[in-house]
Each structure stands twice: as C-alpha cells, then as structure tokens.
Amino acid sequence: MSGPGVFSVLALSLCLLTVPAVAQRNASSAASATQWAPTRLGEPLLRDPLWIYNDWSAYDELSDNIPLTEALAMKELDQIIRLRKLGVHFDYYMMDAFWFAPDGGYRTWRTPNWPNGPDRWIAECRANGILPGLWFGTNELVKIEAAPQWRDSLTAKGGSMSFYEGGFLPDFMKAMQYWYDHGIRMFKFDFVDFGAATLAAEKTQTPKEIYSRNAAAFRDALKAFRQKNSDVVLVAFNGFGGDVESTAGPFPFHNSVDLRWLEVFDSLYSGDPRPSDVPETNFWRSMDIYSDHMVRRYEQSFLPLERIDSTGFMIGNTGTICYRKTNAWKGMLLLMVARGGWVNTIHGNLEFLDDEKAKWFAKVQKIYAGLQAVGRTKTFGGIPGDVQPYGFGSLDSDGAVYTVVNPGQSVQEIEMPLLSRVQKPLRGGRMIFRDAGFLPVVSGNRIMLGPGQMAAAGFGQYAASEFDLGVQEDVRIPRTIAPIDASFSDQGSNTIAATIEPPAKGDLRIIFQQRWRDGSIMRSWPGGPPNGKTVGTVLKIVAEQAGKVLPIEINYDKQVWSGLSWGAGEIKHGDFVAGPPITVRCSSAEKDAVKLEGHLYAVSY
Incomplete structure (x- = not known):
C-alpha cells in the first residue's frame, strides 16, 4: 500500500497508540507529586525515619x-x-x-x-x-x-x-x-x-x-x-x-x-x-x-x-x-x-x-x-552518667513531647526548656506516661520526678487524652525517699559496714558502688552467660539485726556479659523490727583491692 491514504491511516494509528502512553506519563507525574519518592530528594542518606x-x-x-x-x-x-x-x-x-x-x-x-x-x-x-x-x-x-x-x-x-x-x-x-x-x-x-x-x-x-x-x-x-x-x-x-x-x-x-x-x-x-x-x-x-x-x-x-x-x-x-x-x-x-x-x-x-x-x-x-519525620528532637538537662536529671524533647508545629529521667536517689525537679525560638511557651502540659508509684507533678515548664523515675509530658495537641500512654506498672518508684546518716567503715577484705537505727517508717534502701583504689569505676565480670556466675556472687549485700540475717530484695544478681560496678537492694519494713540496730555489709569478692562506697535511704511506696 502507498499514497496519502495509507499515511493518514498510519498517522491515526500512531496517535491512538501514543495517547495512552502520554496519559500514562501524565498520570505517573501526578502520582509522583503526591507519593513518597526518596530518590527525588537531594539528601543522599537517610531521607526519612526507618x-x-x-x-x-x-x-x-x-x-x-x-x-x-x-x-x-x-x-x-x-x-x-x-x-x-x-x-x-x-x-x-x-x-x-x-x-x-x-x-x-x-x-x-x-x-x-x-x-x-x-x-x-x-x-x-x-x-x-x-x-x-x-x-x-x-x-x-x-x-x-x-x-x-x-x-x-x-x-x-x-x-x-x-x-x-x-x-x-x-x-x-x-x-x-x-x-x-x-x-x-x-x-x-x-x-x-x-x-x-x-x-x-x-x-x-x-x-x-x-x-x-x-x-x-x-x-x-x-x-x-x-x-x-x-x-x-x-x-x-x-x-x-x-x-x-x-x-x-x-x-x-x-x-x-x-x-x-x-x-x-x-x-x-x-x-x-x-x-x-x-x-x-x-x-x-x-x-x-x-x-x-x-x-x-x-x-x-x-x-x-x-x-x-x-x-x-x-x-x-x-x-x-x-x-x-x-x-x-x-x-x-x-x-x-x-x-x-x-x-x-x-x-x-x-x-x-x-x-x-x-x-x-x-x-x-x-x-x-x-x-521524627517533620519535627525536631533536642536534648536538655545534665549528663545521664553524671547522675543529673535530663531529657529529650520532640516538637512539631502542633506541640511537643518531653521525655525526662531522674537517675538520682532523691526527688528532683527538672526544667523542660523551649526547644526552639518559635515554640510557644509551655502551658497546659499533662503527664502522658510515668512509672508506677511516685506521681510526677507538671507545673508550667517544670516537672518533679521521684528517684530513678522516667516520665513523659505532652504539650499542645500532645496534652490531649488520646495521647495517653498510661503507667509502667513493672517499674515502681518510691513516693518518698530520705538519706540515712550512715558511716560506712572499712572492714578489710574489700568489705565496708555501717550500723544504723532501723527506719521508723518505710523500707531500707541500700546502694553501693565499686571503684579502683584510684577512685575510677571498676566493673566486676565473673563470667558472662550462659556458663558464668551472676554478679551477686561477687558484689554482695548482707544485713543483720539481733543476730538474724534480714531478707534483701535485689534486682541486679544476673549474668551480665558487660560486668557491673554496683549493687542495690531493699529490706521491707515488715522484715525488721523497731529497736535493735541493723548492720549492713557490702563486699566485693575481687582479688585486687577495691574501694567501696555505701549509701542508705528510707523509702516509702
């Protein structure tokens, strides 16, 4: 076949074939304008949270x-x-x-x-x-x-x-x-x-x-x-x-x-x-x-x-x-x-x-x-390992969430600072998550936390009840804590001891830390899991009253692959009596000479 008629038929056929392809490209372009396409962004790495x-x-x-x-x-x-x-x-x-x-x-x-x-x-x-x-x-x-x-x-x-x-x-x-x-x-x-x-x-x-x-x-x-x-x-x-x-x-x-x-x-x-x-x-x-x-x-x-x-x-x-x-x-x-x-x-x-x-x-x-994706996160407060209250604040245009931790052995108040110069002043904040026990108090841009407690506070839209995350029931924070004046003395053989009057109220909390003789932190490592010993076989707490060994609730006696530099435990108020003094001994089974520091507290839940 040849001539103008044939050319017209071929041209029409090509148009019919081309129109869907053009439409498909246009549809693809429209979709690309509304769909997430990381390769279209200039940032070469980590273009969105994963x-x-x-x-x-x-x-x-x-x-x-x-x-x-x-x-x-x-x-x-x-x-x-x-x-x-x-x-x-x-x-x-x-x-x-x-x-x-x-x-x-x-x-x-x-x-x-x-x-x-x-x-x-x-x-x-x-x-x-x-x-x-x-x-x-x-x-x-x-x-x-x-x-x-x-x-x-x-x-x-x-x-x-x-x-x-x-x-x-x-x-x-x-x-x-x-x-x-x-x-x-x-x-x-x-x-x-x-x-x-x-x-x-x-x-x-x-x-x-x-x-x-x-x-x-x-x-x-x-x-x-x-x-x-x-x-x-x-x-x-x-x-x-x-x-x-x-x-x-x-x-x-x-x-x-x-x-x-x-x-x-x-x-x-x-x-x-x-x-x-x-x-x-x-x-x-x-x-x-x-x-x-x-x-x-x-x-x-x-x-x-x-x-x-x-x-x-x-x-x-x-x-x-x-x-x-x-x-x-x-x-x-x-x-x-x-x-x-x-x-x-x-x-x-x-x-x-x-x-x-x-x-x-x-x-x-x-x-x-x-x-994470369209907001910003910033840190505030002290350094966690230095036992200073600290937190992480995340904000977007609708509000902010502040997650805070008090690592110390006392009730502490921490300021939640503005995370940006364009952020509205913190008002009407509400607790959206906390550990059980101590009830954190949010007042303006400040929050009161119990010893060892974490919590989260919401501001703006995040203060609404729909953002409530509830209570972490398996972490209990005492409602009150008070240091006990205890003088620990060196007993030799990597052991320290203190004798105190029993707390009139509350449980007895015992904390001790192990250091090298130069004062630097020392971790004990009695062998990692599954065949190693637990750290409680090296770092020990013993308490006695009137010749009777008192039961101590401890949570640290585990096989810890990285080692541990401390011990902590509590004696419930019902497990000791008023009157006779209580003697607390903290010891380390390390062969080298170590320095131990002990602290006692009265805590009520």
Whole structure:
C-alpha cells in the first residue's frame, strides 16, 4: 500500500497508540507529586525515619547457646506480619550475626541451620513489603575463615585482614554486590579492625598510618558501592569510634568518632544495651540510663541525633539481654524513639509482644511518626552518667513531647526548656506516661520526678487524652525517699559496714558502688552467660539485726556479659523490727583491692 491514504491511516494509528502512553506519563507525574519518592530528594542518606526488625536477642551465639536457624528467622517474619495487622510498622528485617557458612567467604549460608539457603526468607520478606538486610563482621574473622582470596591481606596473628593490602577488600565488596543483586537492601558492619596490617606493612608503617589507610580504603569502597546502589542502607556498629564500655569512660572519647563516616553510613550505633555505672534498684532502668548517656556523648561528638542508633530496644530470653524478656519494655521503647534517632531498631522475640502490647507499641510509633519525620528532637538537662536529671524533647508545629529521667536517689525537679525560638511557651502540659508509684507533678515548664523515675509530658495537641500512654506498672518508684546518716567503715577484705537505727517508717534502701583504689569505676565480670556466675556472687549485700540475717530484695544478681560496678537492694519494713540496730555489709569478692562506697535511704511506696 502507498499514497496519502495509507499515511493518514498510519498517522491515526500512531496517535491512538501514543495517547495512552502520554496519559500514562501524565498520570505517573501526578502520582509522583503526591507519593513518597526518596530518590527525588537531594539528601543522599537517610531521607526519612526507618523502623528495622533485627533478630539478635531472639537468638544469641556469643553470650548464650541459642542458634540462628531458618525456622527461628521465619517465625519472626510471621510475627512481623501479625504485628502489622495491629498497626505496627517495619521497613527492614536485619538478619544478624552468623548466618554465613564459615568457609563460604560471605556468599553461602550455614548448614544445617539453613539447608536451602536464604531464598525463601528473602522472597517472603519482599512479598510482604519488607526489605531484607544482612550482618557482616567486616574485616575481623568472627566465626568465619579467611577465604583463599583474603589470605594475602591477613595480619600476622591471622585474626583480621587489611583493607588496603591484598585481595580482601575487592572480594568483600564483590560479596556485598552479590547480595544486593539478590535483593538485600541493608548492610550492617560490625567488629571492624582499622589496626589490621600485614607483617610487611607493620615493619614500615606506624599504627596511625595503618589506621588512616584502612579507614580511607574502606570508606572509598563504600562510597563507590553507594553510588552504584543508591537505595542501599548502610549502618555502622562496633569499631567505628566511641568508647562504649562504660558510662564512666573517657570524654572526649579516647577512640574519637571520625565524622567522615557520615558520608557513607546512614547511622552509627552508640553501644549494645548494658547496665550503666549509675546504681538503680530497678536493674532495667540502669540500662535505660546507659543508652541515654551514650546518645548524649555521641551527640557531643557532633553526630546529629538522627544519625545515632541507640540500639536501645531488645526483648528476649537470651544472655545478650540478661534474660530480660519484656521487663520494663514500655519505658525502653519510649526512650528509644524519644532520643531522636531515625534508625529505630527493634531486637528480639516479637512473639513476646501480645496483641495488647502490640497496640501500645503501635500507638507510640504513631505519636512519634510525625515528631521524627517533620519535627525536631533536642536534648536538655545534665549528663545521664553524671547522675543529673535530663531529657529529650520532640516538637512539631502542633506541640511537643518531653521525655525526662531522674537517675538520682532523691526527688528532683527538672526544667523542660523551649526547644526552639518559635515554640510557644509551655502551658497546659499533662503527664502522658510515668512509672508506677511516685506521681510526677507538671507545673508550667517544670516537672518533679521521684528517684530513678522516667516520665513523659505532652504539650499542645500532645496534652490531649488520646495521647495517653498510661503507667509502667513493672517499674515502681518510691513516693518518698530520705538519706540515712550512715558511716560506712572499712572492714578489710574489700568489705565496708555501717550500723544504723532501723527506719521508723518505710523500707531500707541500700546502694553501693565499686571503684579502683584510684577512685575510677571498676566493673566486676565473673563470667558472662550462659556458663558464668551472676554478679551477686561477687558484689554482695548482707544485713543483720539481733543476730538474724534480714531478707534483701535485689534486682541486679544476673549474668551480665558487660560486668557491673554496683549493687542495690531493699529490706521491707515488715522484715525488721523497731529497736535493735541493723548492720549492713557490702563486699566485693575481687582479688585486687577495691574501694567501696555505701549509701542508705528510707523509702516509702
């Protein structure tokens, strides 16, 4: 066929084919104007708050003997789907440590725990709108053997590999790309060793040069990886700066945080949950204080709060979390979101959150969804590890939530400052969450807290009853507390003792702290779980009256993988009598000479 008629038919046909395509493009453009499209934003990293599920503490192969298996991992995925129906939201599922075969160079999965590999887990995650992630031990050989292509990067001791020598780094990045191509979208880097060098390098380079060259090589490799895979999320854990062992550690950090890591990582973590060096009769509150303290220290090291992962929420029945289960979980969750981090990581056994707990969880998520994404969070008050009242305030255009903690052994008032010059003066605030017992009092921009208490106050729209989060019943704060004038004397053999008249009212609270002879904090570590001893076998409290040993309620006698520097307990008023004096002894079974400090209080609930 030829001629004008044929041309007209062809032109009409093309128009009919083109119109739907144009309409489709227009519809796509309209949708893009209303839908969340992170790739359209200029910010290259962490464009919005994320919620990550991590299965560590549901299993534990470091301080316990609970292995990671496919059955466990899939069970937790089923729990994510259950929780979603109750309003809980997750973006990612991080498969934590030791999924890999020891001889597989991070490319194969461990058998028999994963007999068919990860394909089912990856597929079901993605089918349910969850992006999968993987943990890597970076350049340390933690339960993995050096692959043949890594061996020319090994240190003399054979425990880690240099990033800038030999074949390790190129092959490691190939493994990252392999898993990205198989659907992995989040990568966690742990146990990094920037002091690793071959024997040849150790002979010619200083430790500072080795560290600098390792860090630069790995950072450049991650930059290239991000440029190729722009939707990837990278998170940094142990080894990337900071001193996380203790709240009594040095500051500024001895191991400084190089802010250039913010060029490649979406977040840096601030330490695994552990007890702080602030004694609390509720052990779990001391753990809250640890995470609060470390976030403050990383913030003081010039990291934005949004980029700090406090890693502060873990539930489970494993040694890594001192067999916590769900004890004091509400305060733990509320503090995690209140700290302002945009990487909100939930660890452990999701099946421990029944439907009622899940609804409370979802309510907290809903409250902070806007506060994190379009609001701001700022810290205020003192430093947690220095036993000063402190808090985290989050505000948006509709109001603010202030979450506050009093770590001390006295009733304290703390000011809730304005978080911005454009924020309205604080009026009409209302308590929306508190521990049981002591009733915090909100007055204008000030709040009164009991000893060791946390609470949250809402202002503006957040003062409405719909934002009530209730009372944390498993953390009880005394309604009154008064110090007892007690003179502890050195009894030798790392023991101190004091004799007092019995309190006329209330229970007897006993607190003691262990230090080295130079006054610095000393942690006792009688062996971690599951086979170690509990810290109560080393740090002991004994009380006697008229030759009778009195029962003491204690919460710290646990297997603690990080060690502990204190003891705390209470003797109920009904367990002692008026008249005969009470003698309290605090002791340490440490072989080295230590310094012990004791304090006594009368408390009423």
